[in-house]
Amino acid sequence: MVDGQLLRPLDAGETFFHQSDQVSSMNFVVLAERAGPLEPVQIQTALDDLQREHGLLQTAVVRDQAQQLHFQLRPQARIALRCCQIKHEDWQGHIGELLTQGFAEGEAPLMRCLYLEFANRHSILALCLHHSIADGRSAMALLQSLLNHLAGAALPAAAVQSLPAMAEVMPAAYRWSEQPEAAQALKPKVVSDYRRHGAMSPLPWLDHTGPSSTPQLARLQLDTQTTQGLLARARSQATTLHAALCAAQLLATSRLQPELDAQVLMLASPVDMRKRLAMPVPTTPTGLFVSIISSSHRIETDTTLWPLAREIRQQMQAQLERGEGHLFYALYGLDGPAPDAAQTATLKKKLLASVPNTMVSNIGTIEAAAADPLLRNLSFALFPMPYQSLFTAASTYGDQLTLNIGFNAARLGPHADRLINSLEELLIQSAA
Numbered sequence: 001m002v003d004g005q006l007l008r009p010l011d012a013g014e015t016f017f018h019q020s021d022q023v024s025s026m027n028f029v030v031l032a033e034r035a036g037p038l039e040p041v042q043i044q045t046a047l048d049d050l051q052r053e054h055g056l057l058q059t060a061v062v063r064d065q066a067q068q069l070h071f072q073l074r075p076q077a078r079i080a081l082r083c084c085q086i087k088h089e090d091w092q093g094h095i096g097e098l099l100t101q102g103f104a105e106g107e108a109p110l111m112r113c114l115y116l117e118f119a120n121r122h123s124i125l126a127l128c129l130h131h132s133i134a135d136g137r138s139a140m141a142l143l144q145s146l147l148n149h150l151a152g153a154a155l156p157a158a159a160v161q162s163l164p165a166m167a168e169v170m171p172a173a174y175r176w177s178e179q180p181e182a183a184q185a186l187k188p189k190v191v192s193d194y195r196r197h198g199a200m201s202p203l204p205w206l207d208h209t210g211p212s213s214t215p216q217l218a219r220l221q222l223d224t225q226t227t228q229g230l231l232a233r234a235r236s237q238a239t240t241l242h243a244a245l246c247a248a249q250l251l252a253t254s255r256l257q258p259e260l261d262a263q264v265l266m267l268a269s270p271v272d273m274r275k276r277l278a279m280p281v282p283t284t285p286t287g288l289f290v291s292i293i294s295s296s297h298r299i300e301t302d303t304t305l306w307p308l309a310r311e312i313r314q315q316m317q318a319q320l321e322r323g324e325g326h327l328f329y330a331l332y333g334l335d336g337p338a339p340d341a342a343q344t345a346t347l348k349k350k351l352l353a354s355v356p357n358t359m360v361s362n363i364g365t366i367e368a369a370a371a372d373p374l375l376r377n378l379s380f381a382l383f384p385m386p387y388q389s390l391f392t393a394a395s396t397y398g399d400q401l402t403l404n405i406g407f408n409a410a411r412l413g414p415h416a417d418r419l420i421n422s423l424e425e426l427l428i429q430s431a432a
Helices: 012-023 040-055 088-099 136-150 180-194 226-235 241-254 305-321 326-332 342-350 415-431
Strands: 006-009 028-034 059-063 070-073 079-085 110-117 123-129 215-222 261-272 290-300 355-365 375-381 388-397 398-410
Touching: 006 110, 012 070, 012 241, 012 326, 028 088, 028 136, 040 070, 040 079, 059 290, 079 088, 088 110, 088 123, 088 215, 088 326, 088 398, 136 226, 136 261, 136 305, 136 375, 180 290, 180 326, 215 226, 215 415, 226 241, 226 415, 241 261, 241 290, 241 305, 241 355, 241 388, 241 415, 261 305, 261 388, 290 326, 305 326, 305 415, 375 388, 375 398, 388 415
Parallel strands: 079 110, 261 355, 355 388
Antiparallel strands: 006 070, 028 123, 028 375, 059 070, 110 123, 215 398, 261 290, 388 398
């Protein structure tokens, strides 16, 4: 590999997250909580080994002469490791700070590592990635591989160092840039579906215009009994845990304006596209293979969680089947594999004009890093965009559901506690 060589252009999805990051930090953090310490020198050595196995961990994002965004090889740039001794109750603040420290254009590599050690010698190991090079599943695979390597296991030999961009493996039926007439026919249906319940209800309690940013991360962890109760109820109600989490978050949001008889609220959710592409795509080496779907839902005073969860699941399935996951980036003017400067400028304007929504991302059950006997939990976190009230990052490890809830305290103020407390209450009640 030649340092400074242009690897390939960013595709539409990678460009979307790169440009979104210019509006508000889109960093992706995965974290491991352990019942023991690690040695910083060993962490750095393991990071060096891991970096050599993943092509996108050796890159920066730069613009070529035509101002198109490219990944540029920077194999000599080492993953930065920061180590802190902290009080146990302070860890969320450190992760929140990590989430919102953006990567500058041209910075390499596009991953950082934070090691937190508590007074009782417990620890947290966190990886922070630029969202253009990773999604939830690939970032978690990176962390699991790193933990196993630290515990003495060899890194698996890489068949390839880099995967193709998601745009290159889109199914023929959903290659919208090659069939613009079909894409144009679908777009009005998508917009009409967003408006199926009428205009969105205003959220006067969400200040999404102010410039200030106070990142906060709240943690809800449901015990095994509650987690299993939610899973069992979801199955019996012909829906999913993810849909139940979405329903609970919408209902918690509606409780902030109890004087209204009905509210129309927007829900957004990332979706893993790996099973919806023209070829199987593994979770390693790292790469971005997600899209986002959004839907509007009418919440009335007598709306309850499980019927709403069924509606959410059915709506998401219908959207995915008609190709909305594949269409999402085209809705922002990113139709081709190498968006130009005009398209990315348009994207920024559209992002800032987005309808306020609440977001739930669930990467499901996470397998243990088998070689690490001191591992106690694996989870992830993101920070919401200015037009989002909450970003709830959900994962299940060891039969317990963890929700890391990112929010901007400057925009939510006292409403944050009300939202999170209502969300917890709804989930516990619904598991019974």
